[in-house]
Amino acid sequence: MDLELRGKKVLITGASKGLGLACAHGFASEGAIVHLAARNESALKSAAEAIRKQYKTEVFIHAVDLSKTENVVALGKTCADVDILINNAGAIPGGDLLDITDERWRQAWDLKVFGFINLTRELYKAMRERKSGVIVNIIGVAGERHRANYITGTTGNAGLMAFTRALGSESVDHGIRVVGINPGRIETERQVGHFKEQALKAFGDESRWPELQAKVVASLPFGRAGRPAEVSDLATFLASNRASYISGTVVTIDAGSSLRPRV
Numbered sequence: 001m002d003l004e005l006r007g008k009k010v011l012i013t014g015a016s017k018g019l020g021l022a023c024a025h026g027f028a029s030e031g032a033i034v035h036l037a038a039r040n041e042s043a044l045k046s047a048a049e050a051i052r053k054q055y056k057t058e059v060f061i062h063a064v065d066l067s068k069t070e071n072v073v074a075l076g077k078t079c080a081d082v083d084i085l086i087n088n089a090g091a092i093p094g095g096d097l098l099d100i101t102d103e104r105w106r107q108a109w110d111l112k113v114f115g116f117i118n119l120t121r122e123l124y125k126a127m128r129e130r131k132s133g134v135i136v137n138i139i140g141v142a143g144e145r146h147r148a149n150y151i152t153g154t155t156g157n158a159g160l161m162a163f164t165r166a167l168g169s170e171s172v173d174h175g176i177r178v179v180g181i182n183p184g185r186i187e188t189e190r191q192v193g194h195f196k197e198q199a200l201k202a203f204g205d206e207s208r209w210p211e212l213q214a215k216v217v218a219s220l221p222f223g224r225a226g227r228p229a230e231v232s233d234l235a236t237f238l239a240s241n242r243a244s245y246i247s248g249t250v251v252t253i254d255a256g257s258s259l260r261p262r263v
Contacts, residue, residue, distance in 0.1 A: 184254025
């Protein structure tokens, strides 16, 4: 299926690894021009080189800390002409209410919650002037399956889900679609980080994280975690004209595991 993305300009945040990098490959494979934003410049350069070589498309990199509003504004101006924004940057730490300090909570939200909102605001202005554009927010299933031991993330994700639905219900009046994706357990470096945090808390030894991972994976549908490419495939579809009547919607990709009763 041709998703009609050839020549479209796409800005992807958190694009140096994980789901962001998977999305970069997904859009590039469809012939899109990709802008990759993340903090790690060397990782961005490596990713851009690999994508150019494999897909023969244009790739631009932006090494930037999106937890700082002034950097978000600058990136928004640099990339004002993009057709599609993929908000993905930000890994919120695990922990319950007593674990997470005020400073740590604010740092996490500055990058993910306010990072998504502020960059959307900057590009939304330009999209409204053109009366076209798509914004895809990659959020996280904890926003709908609330977890006290991931209090900062579950609260932030729930807020971003509401943000996506509210804006996406009105944005269509200006020719813009806003949609969200809630990934569940996906095979990324971030998931390993979560398992290490849990192992440190449970055993006092983060090196025992594979024990926790094996237990969780065995309980998942199909006996496996999701693959980054599966999230990327969904993102490219939702951003394409094939999904032109979808806005204000958040799609969960977790093989139904969040619908299962807790045990």
